[in-house]
């Protein structure tokens with residue numbers, strides 16, 4: 527199959543329209559059979575539930591070309607399951623998990639010409655999402671929904687080398703206790719935009735959000751979970767009901783234990799323990815792990831010993847092992863790699 531004429535290695539993280547996307551509609555209590563379409567536009571009533579009350583949830587995952595030329599996705603079953611959880615919290619009908627996998631397969635196959643070649647560092651980012659589509663003016667769930675899945679090729683995350691991030695402890699909260707922080711919903715991002723724009727204006731790359739109830743514990747950033755390595759070599763990640771359960775973070779914990787023989791645990795992590803950390807990274811589908819070099823808490827600088835010029839040694843091993851698994855260079859745990867073709 528002929529690939530599109532794209533300069534893969536110089537792609538950024540932006541929307542490039544591809545040829546096909548998957549659509550299924552929910553009406554009268556049931557999902558239709560769904561199909562692939564070339565139409566990238568959605569026509570909605572002015573009063574659609576998503577436009578009035580933000581009834582929408584989404585997912586994010588990637589398709590890769592492996593070393594031996596197969597097109598694969600990484601643990602799409604976990605994205606499918608998480609989307610069901612997200613939908614239920616917003617009173618939306620679940621999109622069946624096996625249908626989600628089918629939508630991934632069909633969309634990636636149809637757009638195979640857009641899957642970046644092995645070695646380019648680029649990947650095909652997949653964006654499944656669903657939203658309330660019928661008119662809703664009184665506050666209540668919609669009765670009709672649309673599920674869509676489109677894809678867009680994205681460039682290598684660490685173009686021009688790894689550059690550790692400087693982040694700040696935010697005065698804004700991302701998620702309330704018993705709120706919606708643990709689901710992947712657009713509403714969690716709308717309210718993070720002011721915090722991220724002002725962080726950038728002040729020269730920071732990201733916000734570290736604390737637990738809203740006590741503001742003593744580390745939660746996550748706007749779109750990635752934290753992973754720390756303690757000075758005695760243990761991998762730790764924050765535990766909280768208001769953190770989004772990152773698939774990358776859960777996979778890295780397992781890689782730390784089973785591939786690298788490290789101790790790894792999910793536990794509460796206090797802001798005043800950060801001085802005991804040797805390394806810090808942000809985990810998510812986009813970058814796998816982006817290293818953090820410095821955390822600024824209202825003028826007080828916490829400089830990670832791993833420094834501002836490279837990934838810490840444990841972070842680097844975690845990164846290389848997980849990306850090796852994803853690209854087919856290292857044998858994957860059973861069920862992690864879903865072959866498309």
Ligand SMILES: *Cc1c(COP(=O)(O)O)cnc(C)c1O
Pocket residue numbers: 586710746747748749750751770771772773774775809810811812
């Ligand atoms: C999507 C997301 C992540 C990362 O999750 P992955 O499954 O690893 O991509 C982390 N935090 C938030 C708030 C997210 O929305």
